[in-house]
Ligand SMILES: Nc1ncnc2c1ncn2[C@@H]1O[C@H](COP(=O)(O)OP(=O)(O)O)[C@@H](O)[C@H]1O
């Protein structure tokens with residue numbers, strides 16, 4: 001039994017969905033658990049709809065556009081039974097509207113999950129019907145009933161023991177009857193059935209959760225790139241494909257922000273010794289990258305760019321030194337608001353952190369600390385990390401740039417800058 005994950009790009013239109021079905025046909029008779037993300041940029045569209053609703057602006061056009069996007073995929077995929085699937089789509093959008101009218105501003109994170117989860121609910125429903133039409137024996141399970149989490153909405157923590165039991169019970173029963181089982185990535189549920197999400201781009205992590213609980217023989221993540229390269233090929237010219245990566249190297253890349261894999265994905269797979277393949281959905285005959293237990297340590301530079309960063313500097317105005325107690329106060333607030341530090345630095349009288357641009361969370365953080373510190377911040381930055389750096393590469397990345405913060409260790413160089421026009 002193995003796990004396949006199809007992300008937004010691999011199911012973004014009807015051609016991509018047909019291609020997904022062709023990929024599955026390459027594995028006749030193989031038991032496969034399919035984890036799907038929302039189609040294309042649906043999650044971003046739902047975030048926008050939530051934003052409009054919370055600001056008491058009209059959501060009508062945005063909802064209609066999202067509906068029409070999915071409807072046009074359904075129309076192209078289904079012919080004789082289009083009406084049934086269209087009806088299902090209408091029902092899901094009806095439910096989305098109902099949930100939107102019930103939003104509570106005071107419980108932002110919970111409302112976020114209840115709305116944003118619709119992307120995966122829609123995609124898994126359409127794909128179930130399409131793959132059935134294509135002749136596969138397939139059933140759907142709901143991730144919210146299998147992956148049990150706490151109530152940290154938007155970044156929920158998995159309760160592994162319950163999850164393992166539920167995944168095994170639910171999935172094994174379905175595999176007795178079907179070759180394929182499909183479920184939603186990114187989603188989980190609390191003990192009392194409220195929907196949660198595992199963090200943006202968390203479907204890779206969902207695939208790893210299912211794989212480790214089911215002792216799958218492998219996980220394959222189908223992407224719009226040939227595998228994992230030593231830099232994002234959309235930004236770095238002549239990026240080189242890694243044929244294999246150790247769990248450790250892969251985990252490190254995701255930690256620094258290589259967006260190709262969600263950072264929480266590697267740990268459960270490494271602990272269970274399950275290999276992960278990252279392969280191209282447009283060239284499924286190619287092997288891509290395998291992440292597994294191996295001795296290989298790459299010496300070529302690897303460039304990781306984390307976009308949408310903010311730099312926040314905390315200071316006291318009376319020349320008080322930044323003590324451990326003051327840093328402790330900042331860390332406590334960061335922990336409380338689920339804000340992760342991507343890079344940090346202190347001087348005698350200031351403490352600076354580079355964090356993701358999550359305006360809602362950062363706003364809460366500032367409110368909490370504004371009485372104790374004078375706070376300055378810059379938004380719209382990028383954090384570049386070069387593993388195995390050399391001076392030429394640093395020069396080419398920082399040339400003409402204002403450096404907001406940088407630091408180096410023996411092997412890694414990190415820099416926060418405004419924008420990165422690559423000349424590499
Ligand atoms: N080191 C890297 N190797 C390959 N792709 C990378 C790397 N770093 C960033 N990427 C980006 O990751 C993207 C694929 O991840 P993502 O968009 O999350 O896929 P999906 O949503 O389909 O799961 C690629 O299109 C590429 O631009």
Ligand SMILES: N[C@@H](CC(=O)OP(=O)(O)O)C(=O)O
Pocket residue numbers: 006007008009037038043044119185186199200201202203204
């Ligand atoms: N749809 C969610 C979860 C996800 O993992 O998506 P993708 O696999 O397309 O990155 C998001 O966009 O955050």
